[in-house]
Amino acid sequence: xxxxxxxxxxxxxxxxxxxxxxxxxxxxxxxxxxxxxxxxxxxxxxxxxxxxxxxxxxxxxxxxxxxxxxxxxxxxxxxxxxxxxxxxxxxxxxxxxxxxxxxxxxxxxxxxxxxxxxxxxxxxxxxxxxxxxxxxxxxxxxxxxxxxxxxxxxxxxxxxxxxxxxxxxxxxxxxxxxxxxxxxxxxxxxxxxxxxxxxxxxxxxxxxxxxxxxxxxxxxxxxxxxxxxxxxxxxxxxxxxxxxxxxxxxxxxxxxxxxxxxxxxxxxxxxxxxxxxxxxxxxxxxxxxxxxxxxxxxxxxxxxxxxxxxxxxxxxxxxxxxxxxxxxxxxxxxxxxxxxxxxxxxxxxxxxxxxxxxxxxxxxxxxxxxxxxxxxxxxxxxxxxxxxxxxxxxxxxxxxxxxxxxxxxxxxxxxxxxxxxxxxxxxxxxxxxxxxxxxxxxxxxx
Amino acid sequence: xxxxxxxxxxxxxxxxxxxxxxxxxxxxxxxxxxxxxxxxxxxxxxxxxxxxxxxxxxxxxxxxxxxxxxxxxxxxxxxxxxxxxxxxxxxxxxxxxxxxxxxxxxxxxxxxxxxxxxxxxxxxxxxxxxxxxxxxxxxxxxxxxxxxxxxxxxxxxxxxxxxxxxxxxxxxxxxxxxxxxxxxxxxxxxxxxxxxxxxxxxxxxxxxxxxx
Numbered sequence: 001x002x003x004x005x006x007x008x009x010x011x012x013x014x015x016x017x018x019x020x021x022x023x024x025x026x027x028x029x030x031x032x033x034x035x036x037x038x039x040x041x042x043x044x045x046x047x048x049x050x051x052x053x054x055x056x057x058x059x060x061x062x063x064x065x066x067x068x069x070x071x072x073x074x075x076x077x078x079x080x081x082x083x084x085x086x087x088x089x090x091x092x093x094x095x096x097x098x099x100x101x102x103x104x105x106x107x108x109x110x111x112x113x114x115x116x117x118x119x120x121x122x123x124x125x126x127x128x129x130x131x132x133x134x135x136x137x138x139x140x141x142x143x144x145x146x147x148x149x150x151x152x153x154x155x156x157x158x159x160x161x162x163x164x165x166x167x168x169x170x171x172x173x174x175x176x177x178x179x180x181x182x183x184x185x186x187x188x189x190x191x192x193x194x195x196x197x198x199x200x201x202x203x204x205x206x207x208x209x210x211x212x213x214x215x216x217x218x219x220x221x222x223x224x225x226x227x228x229x230x231x232x233x234x235x236x237x238x239x240x241x242x243x244x245x246x247x248x249x250x251x252x253x254x255x256x257x258x259x260x261x262x263x264x265x266x267x268x269x270x271x272x273x274x275x276x277x278x279x280x281x282x283x284x285x286x287x288x289x290x291x292x293x294x295x296x297x298x299x300x301x302x303x304x305x306x307x308x309x310x311x312x313x314x315x316x317x318x319x320x321x322x323x324x325x326x327x328x329x330x331x332x333x334x335x336x337x338x339x340x341x342x343x344x345x346x347x348x349x350x351x352x353x354x355x356x357x358x359x360x361x362x363x364x365x366x367x368x369x370x371x372x373x374x375x376x377x378x379x380x381x382x383x384x385x386x387x388x389x390x391x392x393x394x395x396x397x398x399x400x401x402x403x404x405x406x407x408x409x410x411x412x413x414x415x416x417x418x419x420x421x422x423x424x425x426x427x428x429x430x431x432x433x434x435x436x437x438x439x440x441x442x443x444x445x446x
Numbered sequence: 447x448x449x450x451x452x453x454x455x456x457x458x459x460x461x462x463x464x465x466x467x468x469x470x471x472x473x474x475x476x477x478x479x480x481x482x483x484x485x486x487x488x489x490x491x492x493x494x495x496x497x498x499x500x501x502x503x504x505x506x507x508x509x510x511x512x513x514x515x516x517x518x519x520x521x522x523x524x525x526x527x528x529x530x531x532x533x534x535x536x537x538x539x540x541x542x543x544x545x546x547x548x549x550x551x552x553x554x555x556x557x558x559x560x561x562x563x564x565x566x567x568x569x570x571x572x573x574x575x576x577x578x579x580x581x582x583x584x585x586x587x588x589x590x591x592x593x594x595x596x597x598x599x600x601x602x603x604x605x606x607x608x609x610x611x612x613x614x615x616x617x618x619x620x621x622x623x624x625x626x627x628x629x630x631x632x633x634x635x636x637x638x639x640x641x642x643x644x645x646x647x648x649x650x651x652x653x654x655x656x657x658x
Binding site (some may be wrong): 051053057058077078082083086087090091092093095096097098099100103106107108109110111112113116119139140141142155156299301319320322323324326328330331332333334364378379 | 460481556558562576579580582583585586587589590591593594595597599600601602603604611615617618622623626627629630631632633634635636637639640641642643644
C-alpha cells in the first residue's frame with residue numbers, strides 16, 4: 001500500500017510549490033488509479049516522488065513523507081524496492097541503454113536479478129502482446145517512438161512488479177496497440193497497483209478504480225469518481241469553421257514514391273497522392289509504419305529512393321513555405337526562452353495555449369505537455385503554405401486538444417494545406433477532410 | 447556477481463577477438479613499414495571483416511572518405527614540406543590503411559559486446575560500463591538529432607552562422623539526455639548485483655548450436 005502524508009514539493013528556484021497536498025492520500029495494493037490534470041500540473045513529478053527519484057536523485061525540496069508498505073520512501077528505497085515499483089518515463093528515447101533491442105528487453109529483469117526461468121515465463125506472452133518480435137533485427141536507434149515505448153514497457157512488465165508507475169505509456173501507441181494495452185491493464189490491476197498518467201481518459205475510464213487529480217495550481221487530491229471533468233464538443237467543430245473552396249491552393253503530388261532506409265527493408269512502396277490546400281489530411285498507421293518518414297520526405301529532409309514529389313513551389317523554396325511540428329517537441333526549439341520562440345506567433349494563439357504561464361523560461365524546463373503546445377505554436381504560422389504535424393496532441397489534455405483542433409480549422413480557413421500524422425482518433429474525426437491508413441508501405445484512403 | 451547466462455549473443459566471432467585482430471593488424475602496420483607487408487595485413491584484415499559481414503559497397507564508400515582524408519594530408523605535406531625530414535610515401539599508404547581499417551571495424555565490431563564482456567567476464571564495475579553503453583547507443587540518436595536541428599533552423603529561417611547555435615542546442619540536449627539516462631539506470635534498478643541472461647564469454651561462441 002502507498003500512503004502519502006500531507007506534503008509539498010518545490011522545484012529549485014521557484015517560490016511557489018509545484019505540488020501541494022493538504023489531505024493524506026492512500027492507495028490500496030491493487031487496482032488502477034488514473035492521474036488526471038492539465039498538462040504541466042505536475043503529474044510526472046508526483047510519480048517521481050512515489051518512486052523515490054524526486055527529490056533524492058533530481059533537485060527539489062520536499063516536505064512530508066511517502067510510505068510504501070509502511071516503509072519510508074527515501075534515497076535507499078529506490079534500490080531496495082527496485083523489483084516492487086517500476087516506473088516508465090514519459091519520453092522513451094531517454095531510457096534506452098543498448099543498441100540491441102533484445103538486450104534492452106532483458107535489462108530491467110537482469111538488473112532486478114529475476115531468475116532466467118521466471119523471465120522466460122513472462123517473456124513470450126509480453127513479446128507477443130506488444131508485437132516486439134519484429135524489433136529484434138533492428139537497432140534501437142532505428143525504431144519509432146511508439147515501438148521504443150512498447151519495448152520499454154515490455155521490459156518493465158517482464159519483471160512482474162507490484163506497483164506500476166506509468167507516465168503516458170500510450171502516448172505514441174497506435175489504436176490497436178493501445179487497445180491491447182488496456183486489455184492487459186484490466187488483468188494487471190487485479191494483481192497489482194497501477195498508477196497511470198494517460199490523456200485517453202474516455203478509453204481507459206471504464207477500467208479505473210480511483211482518480212488522483214492535480215489541478216493547475218499543483219493541488220493534489222484523491223477522488224473516487226472523476227468530477228468537474230470538462231467536456232468539449234469536437235464533433236461540432238467542423239460546422240463552426242466552414243471550409244474554403246479555393247481553386248489555386250498549394251498542391252503536393254506524390255508520384256509513385258518509394259523509400260527505404262535499408263535496401264532490403266522497403267518502408268514506403270509506390271505511393272501516389274495529390275493533396276491540395278486548404279485540405280486537412282490525416283495519416284494513421286501502426287508504430288514504425290513510416291508515417292514520420294513520409295513527413296520528412298514532404299519537407300525535403302529525405303529524398304525518395306524512387307518516384308517524385310512535386311510541390312507548387314520549387315524544391316529550393318519548399319522549406320521556406322513549410323512548417324513542420326516534429327514528433328519530439330524539444331527538436332523544435334532554437335531559442336533561449338519560450339517567449340523568444342513565440343515572437344513571430346499570433347499573440348491571441350499564445351494567450352489561448354498559455355493563458356497564465358510565465359514564458360520567460362527555458363523551453364526545455366517546461367513539462368512535456370507544455371513543450372508540445374509550445375512546439376505547435378512555433379510552427380502555427382499563417383505565412384506558411386503547408387504545415388506538417390507529427391503527433392500534435394501527444395501529452396495534451398482534452399482542453400488543449402480542443403484548442404489544437406480549433407486552431408487547425410482556423411488555419412484551414414487561411415488556405416493552408418495541413419497534414420497530420422496522429423493516433424488521436426478524436427482529433428482526426430474533428431478536423432480531417434481525408435484520412436489515409438499507411439499499411440505495408442502503402443496508403444489507403446478510408 | 448551472480449551469473450545466470452542462458453543465451454548466446456548472435457555473432458560469428460566474438461567482438462573482443464575481432465578487436466584483437468584489428469589491434470594486431472594496426473600494430474603490425476606501425477612495426478613493418480614495407481608497403482607490401484602493410485598491404486598484406488590490410489587485405490587479410492579486410493577479408494576477415496568481409497567474413498564478419500562488411501559489404502563491398504560500404505568498404506568502397508569508407509575508402510573514398512579515407513582516401514580524400516589521406517589526399518588532403520598528402521597535399522599539405524607537398525605544399526608545406528618539412529626540410530628536416532625526407533618525404534616517405536609509405537606514410538600515406540599506412541595512413542590510408544589504418545584509417546580505412548579503423549572506420550570499417552565500426553561496421554563489424556560491436557562495442558556493446560566488448561563492454562558487456564568486460565563487465566561480465568572481467569568484472570569491470572557496472573557503474574563504469576553502463577554509462578558507456580548508454581553513450582554508445584545514443585550515437586545514432588545524436589546523428590538524427592543533428593539532422594533535425596539543421597532542418598529546424600532551415601524551417602525557421604535562422605539568420606547568421608547557424609553552426610554555433612546548433613552546437614549549443616546540441617550541448618543542452620546531451621546534458622539533459624545524460625541526466626535522464628542516469629535516472630533511467632537508477633529507476634530500472636542497476637546495481638553491482640546485476641545478473642546476465644546472455645553469455646559474453648569467448649568460449650561460449652564455440653557452442654553455436656545453443657543459440658536461442
